[in-house]
Amino acid sequence: MPIFETDQDRSNEQRIGNYFVKCLGNNYSISPKLNYKDIIDRALLRNNQLVAWLEIKHRNQNYYTSQGLEISLHKIKIGIDYLKATKNPFILIIEFENLIKYANIKENALQIFNTYFGGRKNPRPNAPNDREMVVEIPIDEFQEVRNAKYLFPEVYVNPSHII
Numbered sequence: 001m002p003i004f005e006t007d008q009d010r011s012n013e014q015r016i017g018n019y020f021v022k023c024l025g026n027n028y029s030i031s032p033k034l035n036y037k038d039i040i041d042r043a044l045l046r047n048n049q050l051v052a053w054l055e056i057k058h059r060n061q062n063y064y065t066s067q068g069l070e071i072s073l074h075k076i077k078i079g080i081d082y083l084k085a086t087k088n089p090f091i092l093i094i095e096f097e098n099l100i101k102y103a104n105i106k107e108n109a110l111q112i113f114n115t116y117f118g119g120r121k122n123p124r125p126n127a128p129n130d131r132e133m134v135v136e137i138p139i140d141e142f143q144e145v146r147n148a149k150y151l152f153p154e155v156y157v158n159p160s161h162i163i
Helices: 007-024 073-086 145-151
Strands: 029-032 040-046 049-058 069-074 092-097 100-105 114-119 131-138
Touching: 007 029, 007 040, 007 092, 007 100, 007 145, 049 069, 049 073, 069 073, 069 114, 073 092, 073 100, 073 131, 092 145, 100 145
Parallel strands: 049 092
Antiparallel strands: 029 040, 040 049, 069 131, 092 100, 114 131
């Protein structure tokens, strides 16, 4: 099956991921692009240790006028599988036309979000995945990126308490 991700898509993904990491603070980084067979885009690392799985998208969609965001059911299912297998969160980061937001996708997402046949309104030739089963994530599930730091509380040990 052809892969339709462009250099611009990968550049957007890197830029958006870097912004997310900047909001988290020191010791965080994003992995290089994962293998296309992994389905999920990147891993979030703290001191080179896995802390979350990241799916990163740019959408020509206005956050304030949207009711939800469509994303491939397959991507969400794989992300939830990774979450269950590793106990690390699955985070969807979206750059809308006017801001960047994130959603922390939970294990029960497929039970609570609408699932239907959707996708691109005008599919590309030879792109069977442009129309597929999708999950609609309600817009109110998306949070301010500056608040993402609360997903990963740092463990602080007061040095005076070490024996």
